[in-house]
Amino acid sequence: MPTAADGAVGPAPLAPAPEHPGIVVSGVRRHFGAVRAVDGVDLVARRGAVTALIGPNGSGKTTLLLVLAGLLVPDAGTVRIAGHDPVTAGLTTRALTGWMPDAFGTWDSLTAREVLTTVGAAYRLPAARAAARAAELLDLVHLTDLADRPAHVLSRGQKQRLGLARALVHDPQVLLLDEPASGLDPRSRVDLRVLVRDLAAQGKTILVSSHVLVELDEMADDAVFVSAGRTVAAESLAAASAARRPWRLRALSQSGLAGWLTAAGVPWRPEGGTANGFAPPPDLLDSPGSLVVDLDGEAGAADLLRAAVGAGVPVTSLAPASGALEATYLALEEERR
Amino acid sequence: MTTTTAPPVGPTPTDPRQAVDPLPGAGSTWSVSWHGVRTVATLELRQRVRSTRWIVSLVVFGLLVGGVSVLTWAFARQVDDAAWTVGPTMFGFIAFFVLFLGLLVSPTLSATAINGDRAAGTLATLQVTLLSALEIVLGKLLAAWLASLAFLAVSLPFILWAFATGNTSPLAVLTTVLLLAVMLAVVCAMGLGFSALTARTAGSAVLSYVAVASLSVLSLIIFGLSVPLVSGIETVQVYEEDWEAWEREGNEYPLDGEPMIPCTWVEREQYVSHTERTWWLLAINPFVIVADAAPDAVRPRDDYYGSFDPLALIRQGVRTARLGPPETFNYCWRELEMTGQGFGAGTSDDGRPLSPVWPWGLSVNLLLGAAGVLFATHRLRIPQRTLPRGTRVA
Numbered sequence: 001m002p003t004a005a006d007g008a009v010g011p012a013p014l015a016p017a018p019e020h021p022g023i024v025v026s027g028v029r030r031h032f033g034a035v036r037a038v039d040g041v042d043l044v045a046r047r048g049a050v051t052a053l054i055g056p057n058g059s060g061k062t063t064l065l066l067v068l069a070g071l072l073v074p075d076a077g078t079v080r081i082a083g084h085d086p087v088t089a090g091l092t093t094r095a096l097t098g099w100m101p102d103a104f105g106t107w108d109s110l111t112a113r114e115v116l117t118t119v120g121a122a123y124r125l126p127a128a129r130a131a132a133r134a135a136e137l138l139d140l141v142h143l144t145d146l147a148d149r150p151a152h153v154l155s156r157g158q159k160q161r162l163g164l165a166r167a168l169v170h171d172p173q174v175l176l177l178d179e180p181a182s183g184l185d186p187r188s189r190v191d192l193r194v195l196v197r198d199l200a201a202q203g204k205t206i207l208v209s210s211h212v213l214v215e216l217d218e219m220a221d222d223a224v225f226v227s228a229g230r231t232v233a234a235e236s237l238a239a240a241s242a243a244r245r246p247w248r249l250r251a252l253s254q255s256g257l258a259g260w261l262t263a264a265g266v267p268w269r270p271e272g273g274t275a276n277g278f279a280p281p282p283d284l285l286d287s288p289g290s291l292v293v294d295l296d297g298e299a300g301a302a303d304l305l306r307a308a309v310g311a312g313v314p315v316t317s318l319a320p321a322s323g324a325l326e327a328t329y330l331a332l333e334e335e336r337r
Numbered sequence: 338m339t340t341t342t343a344p345p346v347g348p349t350p351t352d353p354r355q356a357v358d359p360l361p362g363a364g365s366t367w368s369v370s371w372h373g374v375r376t377v378a379t380l381e382l383r384q385r386v387r388s389t390r391w392i393v394s395l396v397v398f399g400l401l402v403g404g405v406s407v408l409t410w411a412f413a414r415q416v417d418d419a420a421w422t423v424g425p426t427m428f429g430f431i432a433f434f435v436l437f438l439g440l441l442v443s444p445t446l447s448a449t450a451i452n453g454d455r456a457a458g459t460l461a462t463l464q465v466t467l468l469s470a471l472e473i474v475l476g477k478l479l480a481a482w483l484a485s486l487a488f489l490a491v492s493l494p495f496i497l498w499a500f501a502t503g504n505t506s507p508l509a510v511l512t513t514v515l516l517l518a519v520m521l522a523v524v525c526a527m528g529l530g531f532s533a534l535t536a537r538t539a540g541s542a543v544l545s546y547v548a549v550a551s552l553s554v555l556s557l558i559i560f561g562l563s564v565p566l567v568s569g570i571e572t573v574q575v576y577e578e579d580w581e582a583w584e585r586e587g588n589e590y591p592l593d594g595e596p597m598i599p600c601t602w603v604e605r606e607q608y609v610s611h612t613e614r615t616w617w618l619l620a621i622n623p624f625v626i627v628a629d630a631a632p633d634a635v636r637p638r639d640d641y642y643g644s645f646d647p648l649a650l651i652r653q654g655v656r657t658a659r660l661g662p663p664e665t666f667n668y669c670w671r672e673l674e675m676t677g678q679g680f681g682a683g684t685s686d687d688g689r690p691l692s693p694v695w696p697w698g699l700s701v702n703l704l705l706g707a708a709g710v711l712f713a714t715h716r717l718r719i720p721q722r723t724l725p726r727g728t729r730v731a
Contacts, residue, residue: 069465073720087720099465105458109387121376122466
């Protein structure tokens with residue numbers, strides 16, 4: 001995976017402003033009739049980083065992205081895309097922004113290549129450049145084989161990849177991806193993740209909305225949690241990883257493991273159980289099995305593992321039971337109840 | 338997807354951003370470039386033309402026009418095999434039939450262009466590019482118009498056949514084909530406006546057909562029904578033969594020739610229709626516009642009337658309706674015959690000069706089309722502040 005150092009080979013940003021963060025949203029509200037779709041969102045998406053926009057269905061993620069893409073005027077609050085206001089400098093921000101929508105539509109009768117050259121022409125690229133860019137992007141999203149087939153023969157995942165290529169046609173500095181991973185097969189998800197990391201390494205600003213949290217764990221640097229149209233939390237993935245969350249500890253003997261944990265004073269629970277401390281053990285097996293413990297990030301995991309191995313417990317694995325973002329997300333849900 | 342490393346996404350030899358139009362204001366709502374319009378029109382034609390049974394539609398259209406042309410030819414010859422009116426009659430009927438079918442076909446091409454794209458989720462992806470709202474609308478209009486012109490092109494051979502049959506002025510062919518094309522553009526533009534108005538494609542299609550029907554049929558019906566409203570018994574000045582005076586002077590009816598009856602002014606109560614108040618209902622009719630703009634058929638010198646040239650009849654009727662009743666009525670037949678008034682093209686039955694109505698009708702139609710384009714553009718401008726009810730952005 002490329003690192004930030006690779007970003008040096010990327011093109012210099014068109015818009016001014018290294019000092020401008022990629023996307024700054026403050027106090028944005030937007031209602032549709034009586035429905036407050038976005039009701040006070042604040043977020044900052046850094047240049048050269050991937051920011052995850054996380055929230056349950058109907059929490060206003062898509063509406064926020066429509067505002068950022070320059071399609072909707074916010075009722076209140078301000079938006080800056082690379083330092084520009086999409087309302088007053090719509091054209092500039094549109095030139096800088098690539099938007100991959102959630103509700104997926106494509107021109108069915110056009111071939112994949114024509115879709116990309118048409119979008120290239122719409123971004124005022126000369127025909128030769130648009131054609132070259134289309135070929136390059138088709139290769140990037142592995143659609144070269146299907147380049148000259150009409151788009152309606154593409155599967156959902158293939159259309160999704162074409163949509164990503166479409167958002168990249170004009171080499172935007174800011175990328176808005178609305179549920180980019182939905183419908184993708186595992187291979188394509190990995191490719192997407194690598195591609196997004198690569199783009200971030202080139203200094204682009206990337207905002208990804210999703211509710212597939214495991215996906216974002218691997219991809220994102222920062223996370224913004226929205227619920228009912230409001231920002232409820234914003235933190236970096238590093239912080240989320242360091243937070244206390246459940247880990248799954250597996251050993252050759254489940255009952256032996258439980259015995260050691262109890263003796264060591266580490267609260268545990270069976271898989272799917274509730275964290276109520278030293279409850280009388282349910283029917284544990286003397287065969288390989290796992291238990292769940294709450295640990296403080298990677299450091300806590302290392303300590304526990306060292307102690308268990310030192311005590312001769314036949315540990316086979318220790319891994320987070322949930323993604324870092326999922327834990328934060330569920331904790332936030334918990335607080336709101 | 339077989340490789341494990343992502344291909345480079347880095348800078349390309351042709352950095353596309355350099356091509357971003359540096360002009361301030363380009364791409365904002367009302368700016369237009371040929372490049373932008375052409376891009377949208379090409380997209381529309383590719384998208385819609387490939388997805389419809391295009392060739393089949395054109396062939397069916399051509400067969401319909403051809404069939405009606407043959408029937409018209411047979412009908413016109415039935416009236417009088419060798420008459421000079423065969424050509425003009427054919428020309429009039431075929432022109433009207435092509436216009437009729439064109440008015441039916443054109444809305445299907447444009448009336449779903451905007452709300453259909455919105456429903457398919459492809460409109461917003463176009464809006465966020467550097468295309469202006471007006472470029473998107475004009476591109477869609479151009480595509481729909483070109484498609485309807487294809488139907489016109491299919492019917493062109495039959496129009497030329499009617500011309501070749503004789504006695505139709507070449508100028509008539511030119512004005513008719515041109516006005517047919519313009520009227521199709523107007524209908525496309527109105528359809529586009531309706532497709533921006535309603536969320537559902539069915540709604541805009543219905544509204545487009547209602548608009549076409551209003552212009553071409555409903556206006557005619559309203560004109561007819563409103564005649565009693567603008568008509569009534571009025572006291573008018575009449576110049577008529579004064580038989581009493583003639584008899585008082587002791588004249589006797591001559592055995593040979595006409596009596597020389599003196600004429601005099603009297604006031605009479607008479608039924609008068611003030612169609613000069615409602616003529617515009619006829620003028621906005623696309624059929625009237627096409628008929629009125631065509632020059633008269635080429636008549637043989639010895640033939641005044643006796644024609645069944647549908648275009649000429651409409652022309653005479655509408656232009657006369659626009660004049661309304663004369664201020665005075667001249668029933669002094671003897672004098673009329675002497676002066677030769679009341680005959681010939683370009684005058685009403687009572688000898689007043691007629692003037693064309695088609696510039697008025699055409700202007701109204703062009704304004705309606707322009708309104709459709711402006712409204713659609715207004716609806717497509719981004720960022721949007723208010724969303725029309727029942728629509729989604731993407």
